[in-house]
Amino acid sequence: MLVGSWLNKQHQERTHLVDQVSFGADFLQLDPSTAPGRGLTAWLTDAFRAAISDGRLVPDTRLPATRVLAGELGISRGVVVEAYRRLTDEGLVSGRSGGGTVVLARPARSSAPAAPRFDTHRLPRPRLTLAEGIDLSPGVPDLSAFPRSTWLRAERAVLAETAPEDLGYGDPRGHPRLRTALAPWLGRTRGLRVEPDDILVVAGVAQSMALLAQQLRREGTEEIAVEDPGSRGAVEELEYWGLGAVPVPVDDDGIRVDALAASGAAVAFLTPAHQFPTGVVLAPQRRRELLSWDGELIVEDDYDAEYRYDRAPVPALHPAAPDRVAYTGSTSKSLAPALRLGWLVPPRSRFAELVAAKHATDLGSPTVPQLVLARLLESGEYDRHVRLVRARHRTRRDALLQSLSGAVPAATVTGVAAGLHLLVTLPAGIDDVALADELRAAGVLVHPLSWHRRLPGSPGLVLGYASHPPDRLRAAGATIARVVQ
Template sequence: MVVQAYQRLVDEGLAEARTGSGTVVTGRGVERAARPAGDRRRTLDELRLPISTPDDIDIDLSPGIPDLSAFPRAAWLRAERAVLDRVTGADLRYGDPGGAPRLRAALVDWLARTRGVRCEADDVVVTAGVAQGLALLAQVLRSRGTDAVAVEDPGSRGAMDQLAFWGVRQVPVPVDEQGMRVGELAAAGVDAAVLTPAHQFPTGVVLSPERRRELLVWTGLVIEDDYDAEHRYDRAPVAALQGSAPDRVAYLGSVSKSLAPAMRTGWLIAPRGLQAELLAAKHATDLGNPALPQLVLAQLLSSGDHDRHLRAVRTRQRSRRDALLAGLRTHLPEARVAGVAAGLHVLVLLPGAADDVALAERVAAAGVLVQPLSWHRRRTGPPGLVIGYAAHPPDRLTEAATRIGRALSR
């Protein structure tokens, strides 16, 4: 246990092993500061996947879709009944745009325990998913004169589209096997950067301890998208960056990957100097999230039902990932799978291939939908396929791997 604790501190960039000196604390943590008192629209055609998909697609392996059949219906119903038994008129009025107090308090405890996040209830803004949290940050940054941010390349196409919609230009910073090349942020000439450090999308790598330390001394705003950290299968995930620098990290998360995307429930925990403007933007957008689902989620978190659900889902997801990888090893042995054992997708690299859009087209012709890696790139780079596995049982994933292998081996 002691060895594991030291290793986790090293993984999170808070300590480092030095020859002759043992493991020493780096001193990168930052204490909390005291609490202070034009858009670019894109058409639907621009946002569509750039491959033609036949009507007979019957295995959709798009990344980011969880196992919706695992939604905890019984636990949700119990929590809903418990909430309705004690809900008051005050709970049903127009509330704080930052969210229901019970959910904010439950998130503080849960995120501290599971992700190492440091915050108070008033620091939490409940959002309609990570997408809205990113939109609120984009609006506030624009109002402050920031019209460009650094993004991972390759990185989340959805995040890039969201930023572009709000008129924020993206400056691509390359990603390698250690995550974003943080040393290139200074040359990017930006004051903010969007990262997925716990499990980079789409490469699946984890930001290395050395680069975490570099990032913690960088002077810009770090926007941390912690989109699927609940799903690590070989060990506990590294803690969120926010816990090391809460005054310089805006932390985003949601239940889209743990419960269902249609819940449209997430959270934004930003440095306190941004919070008043973010709350004003949230209020102007929708006056706040619906109250009852917030109270039900708070009940799930506080009762432990959400943790029990996640434990069960992780077991299912690991078996699905194993089935897909076994199938690919058999039917596409030349493929290399990047990243760690985590999340809801894998990145498959294909040495010798040239055009991953053409590869995705061939796979689609076999009835399987995957995404080309180039769809998530800003600059040219090695081709690959981004394959989601969470939404299908092992036998369907084995069948999908067989079809992929046949399509790409012709």
């Protein structure tokens, strides 16, 4: 849509809260638009009751504060208070003095076989140089927002309570405390139904890709389907490990499953929650088609899932097909890439070999950062940090959009509802590489869309906005508008 039209639409939606779709909570992927016209309290109570029953909410899980959850859902706080009261009356939760509301009931355990036990946006991307000016390369988070004081407090506590034996070579799957904290967190924020022993702690999504690619090559797989346009860095990493990338077109509903089936590839690498670089979400119908696809494995990169502004939360693909989906995510965008902390939830049939490969690669991830992250997840500090950074990113996105509004009338913008970048699509015939060169000379570094394409398509610019304050983004937007015109 045109930038100006998009901003007008956003203003109208924010004026009429009943029509606003940005409300929704990452906690259990609650979306009030799915509730009946009447009966919000019953809808919310049922959602919590179901999550406790199926194990997504385990004992001692702290529920969101009533005021916070009501704000995220755009509903009356009284609805949340009443839902919590009903759950308390049923003996499912309990309010603790100073500790909020926590889950009491023990969920039924999954009947699936246990994983084997062992005794023992992001990726490389093209970089240009810029002596002075502003770097709007996508995939760069707001590193100044790293919660230094919170991390330091948690690290001091961890070092004070950690036994000497915990500082030796640990479990190659990851420290049990972190995997125990990640399992319920992934359940309540991304919809996964996993046990700690299903999770492999990795050095970011890049290591997940490397381990999976090497495993696939050992099995004889030579090709992997990738979204087009899609992350150039991801494609280069997969090709480095010996997998030929087969481009499959993406449209407004996500990857075209008909084209995926026609590609002949048995494995696909996807970003369904927030496709890079278009920003589209895999539509419900496409999800159903993808789950009916007869491929062997889907690698689900949960790219930018924690950052959404104008749409309801979207659950991960993994819960619908855990035997065919390898789910991976990291703290690279939420905390910092330098931590090299991520997680991989592969099909259980692949788990043992992946752990062996992880052990052979690096003997396991660093222990102290794992324990610090576990503590932040347990205390709720991690979720609070994400909420604060999300608000900051939204302000920055709006600043860049406003500076482009009306100044580039022939351009359309997508990917604005979530993530850390936006895509400006330009009229056919424009050389976006040459345009990016002109912008670099003018002091603004961007990615041309053609960098991330292998198939023919519209030119465009991919603009990251997370790492700069609003005033600098407005200045960059003005420069972009001037050069494009």
